[in-house]
Amino acid sequence: MPDADVLVIGAGAAGIAAARALVAAGRSVLVLEARDRVGGRAWTIDTPEGAFDAGASWLHSGRTNPLTPLARGLGVTLADHDALGDEITFVGPRRASPAEVAARDAAQAGFYAHVKAAGPGPRGVPIPTGPWGPTIAAWAGDLISAAPLAAIDLHDFTANALDPPNLLPEGGFGHLVARLGGGLPIRLSCPVTALDWSGPGVVAQTAAGPVTAKHAIVTLPTPLLLDFAFSPPLPVPQQAAAEALPLGLLTKVLLPAAGADRLDVVPFSVVDRQIAPGETLVTFLLWPFGQPHALGFVGGPVAWALADQPPSATIALMRAEIAARFGARGESAFDWGRAIVTDWGRDPWSRGAYSHARPGQAAARGVLGTPLDAARRVILAGEACHPTLAGTVGGAWESGLRAAAMITG
Numbered sequence: 257m258p259d260a261d262v263l264v265i266g267a268g269a270a271g272i273a274a275a276r277a278l279v280a281a282g283r284s285v286l287v288l289e290a291r292d293r294v295g296g297r298a299w300t301i302d303t304p305e306g307a308f309d310a311g312a313s314w315l316h317s318g319r320t321n322p323l324t325p326l327a328r329g330l331g332v333t334l335a336d337h338d339a340l341g342d343e344i345t346f347v348g349p350r351r352a353s354p355a356e357v358a359a360r361d362a363a364q365a366g367f368y369a370h371v372k373a374a375g376p377g378p379r380g381v382p383i384p385t386g387p388w389g390p391t392i393a394a395w396a397g398d399l400i401s402a403a404p405l406a407a408i409d410l411h412d413f414t415a416n417a418l419d420p421p422n423l424l425p426e427g428g429f430g431h432l433v434a435r436l437g438g439g440l441p442i443r444l445s446c447p448v449t450a451l452d453w454s455g456p457g458v459v460a461q462t463a464a465g466p467v468t469a470k471h472a473i474v475t476l477p478t479p480l481l482l483d484f485a486f487s488p489p490l491p492v493p494q495q496a497a498a499e500a501l502p503l504g505l506l507t508k509v510l511l512p513a514a515g516a517d518r519l520d521v522v523p524f525s526v527v528d529r530q531i532a533p534g535e536t537l538v539t540f541l542l543w544p545f546g547q548p549h550a551l552g553f554v555g556g557p558v559a560w561a562l563a564d565q566p567p568s569a570t571i572a573l574m575r576a577e578i579a580a581r582f583g584a585r586g587e588s589a590f591d592w593g594r595a596i597v598t599d600w601g602r603d604p605w606s607r608g609a610y611s612h613a614r615p616g617q618a619a620a621r622g623v624l625g626t627p628l629d630a631a632r633r634v635i636l637a638g639e640a641c642h643p644t645l646a647g648t649v650g651g652a653w654e655s656g657l658r659a660a661a662m663i664t665g
């Protein structure tokens with residue numbers, strides 16, 4: 257007798273969604289998770305300054321996001337971020353004038369209209385030009401997509417554009433995902449080192465011995481999939497799809513307030529600046545839910561370069577960017593010695609933040625989610641498999657539900 261009908265590898269959003277659906281359908285399930293916690297790339301760290309979401313923060317496309325009703329069902333407050341706070345843009349050391357803000361908004365709308373109107377054919381996302389071009393490119397690429405626009409397939413970019421409302425769950429997105437995994441049969445600190453699917457079922461190897469099941473749902477991030485010991489190996493189409501869907505990097509920094517000065521900025525405000533070609537765009541979210549902290553964001557190649565240096569290098573960048581906008585008063589507003597820098601790029605269980613399709617590879621997401629065999633013994637799930645919500649918790653969740661439905665019929 258196998259140990260379970262279905263083995264789920266990974267207790268992130270995809271694995272939790274799959275396991276919940278399978279349990280609800282009366283299947284026996286076992287979830288094996290490498291880390292000593294659930295949630296994967298949705299992870300809330302509790303700090304004296306409040307909940308810090310080191311990974312996912314927002315429920316994007318909030319009206320259709322599968323997590324929205326689940327969060328409400330648990331009584332979690334969802335703040336509509338688009339309706340809260342100010343968007344504060346700096347041009348050099350001063351705030352942008354209303355005319356400059358209007359020019360930026362028009363340039364941004366023009367960029368999105370241009371990419372949406374693009375015809376078929378493999379290519380990267382076109383780079384916006386003009387005085388606001390570098391800022392818009394860095395925002396839509398390095399920060400939102402965690403990779404430069406030129407490295408992203410145009411059609412994948414438009415298919416996965418994030419719609420408002422963007423909802424912030426009070427108390428932390430990671431805690432919400434962990435609560436949704438409550439009561440499931442999850443073995444923590446149990447990395448799977450190999451998966452044999454050569455026989456009628458599957459056999460997973462762990463340090464505690466082999467685990468057998470009729471089916472496996474594998475939710476590993478794409479860089480890990482490529483190195484994972486499948487036997488027989490990952491079929492060529494899924495292997496090529498995983499290669500076509502690398503993870504970009506977004507680094508978040510928690511900046512605890514040093515005192516009572518809130519810089520005359522209201523809670524939930526986003527602070528960015530106009531950048532010149534070659535400059536790095538760093539954005540800040542100040543005082544979410546009125547908590548005494550800010551979040552700094554840096555993404556793309558600069559985030560990867562910083563990941564090779566000590567955290568102090570990222571903190572120094574954040575400090576310089578705060579100083580450029582708020583001067584010495586801004587520097588004094590934060591306790592720089594207690595800043596926390598995320599490290600998803602070197603984390604052995606993620607090796608990046610979230611996926612994008614390389615130019616010409618928009619079809620890869622569908623291929624990745626196709627069962628490895630006709631008997632559906634092994635099905636891959638996870639954010640990279642979703643055609644329209646890739647890179648998000650909602651997409652990971654739906655991919656897990658879809659994989660479970662392929663087994664339950």
Ligand SMILES: Cc1cc2nc3c(=O)[nH]c(=O)nc-3n(C[C@H](O)[C@H](O)[C@H](O)COP(=O)(O)OP(=O)(O)OC[C@H]3O[C@@H](n4cnc5c(N)ncnc54)[C@H](O)[C@@H]3O)c2cc1C
Binds near residue numbers: 269289311315316608
């Ligand atoms: C900095 C950052 C910001 C983000 N912001 C947002 C946001 O605002 N909104 C949003 O919706 N999304 C956001 N995301 C993306 C979102 O977090 C992910 O898309 C989503 O959580 C991925 O879920 P998953 O289940 O596909 O993968 P994961 O969460 O990575 O789950 C996979 C699990 O598999 C485990 N695992 C790996 N290898 C093994 C093994 N060999 N054996 C057993 N277990 C293994 C891992 O430990 C992990 O728990 C962000 C991500 C990052 C990093």
